Amino acid sequence: QKEVEQNSGPLSVPEGAIASLNCTYSDRGSQSFFWYRQYSGKSPELIMFIYSNGDKEDGRFTAQLNKASQYVSLLIRDSQPSDSATYLCAVTGNQFYFGTGTSLTVIP
Amino acid sequence: GAVVSQHPSWVICKSGTSVKIECRSLDFQATTMFWYRQFPKQSLMLMATSNEGSKATYEQGVEKDKFLINHASLTLSTLTVTSAHPEDSSFYICSPKQGSYNEQFFGPGTRLTVL
Numbered sequence: 001q002k003e004v005e006q007n008s009g010p011l012s013v014p015e016g017a018i019a020s021l022n023c024t025y026s027d028r029g030s031q032s033f034f035w036y037r038q039y040s041g042k043s044p045e046l047i048m049f050i051y052s053n054g055d056k057e058d059g060r061f062t063a064q065l066n067k068a069s070q071y072v073s074l075l076i077r078d079s080q081p082s083d084s085a086t087y088l089c090a091v092t093g094n095q096f097y098f099g100t101g102t103s104l105t106v107i108p
Numbered sequence: 109g110a111v112v113s114q115h116p117s118w119v120i121c122k123s124g125t126s127v128k129i130e131c132r133s134l135d136f137q138a139t140t141m142f143w144y145r146q147f148p149k150q151s152l153m154l155m156a157t158s159n160e161g162s163k164a165t166y167e168q169g170v171e172k173d174k175f176l177i178n179h180a181s182l183t184l185s186t187l188t189v190t191s192a193h194p195e196d197s198s199f200y201i202c203s204p205k206q207g208s209y210n211e212q213f214f215g216p217g218t219r220l221t222v223l
Contacts, residue, residue: 034212043201043217044152088151096142096203096212100151 003027004091006099014107019076021102023089026070033065033072034090037083038101044088047074079106111135112204114215121192122223128188129218131202137182138204142212143175146199158185192222 004025013019032051036044050056050063050072062075076083086101111134121127131141140159144152156177158164164177176188185204189196202215
């Protein structure tokens with residue numbers, strides 16, 4: 001079983017809609033959870049991180065963490081074409097474990 | 109976020125040559141450096157972890173004699189791909205980490221193409 005699993009997509013949403021990205025992890029002892037955005041040919045950039053159960057909002061982005069279900073998600077409100085990218089979920093255990101990423105396309 | 113630079117950003121070389129990639133953390137001291145590799149349409153794969161002044165720890169399947177890592181200072185780490193072959197063509201990304209901070213930032217990456 002992979003440490004971190006994401007639906008590879010592609011996920012397509014119309015401009016202005018809410019994009020929902022999901023991630024599950026296997027290590028119940030994981031402490032920190034991160035979402036990165038990666039444009040094609042570029043390095044990942046940190047969007048946000050979450051440590052505690054519940055929701056954390058930053059602008060148009062909301063991370064949701066449910067440790068009991070071993071589930072972390074990222075919601076993007078008012079999606080823009082510039083949000084089109086691959087979104088990587090990362091979880092810290094003994095090291096950083098990355099998911100394979102979900103490809104998001106926002107259609108104008 | 110942290111400022112991390114990599115050089116070169118893009119390199120093409122002939123098979124059998126060696127390529128050195130530099131990674132610099134410009135505004136903090138990187139006590140730990142992670143080196144990743146990413147093939148097209150795949151996720152990041154951790155190659156090795158190094159602590160300043162110590163030998164790197166390599167992930168299973170990564171040849172330590174082929175991918176030489178030097179982390180001689182808190183702001184500079186280098187990855188040398190020795191005797192590169194076409195299958196080494198990939199996107200190499202460094203990720204410095206400062207002390208106990210959990211956040212991990214990435215360099216802009218180096219695209220290596222071996223002909």
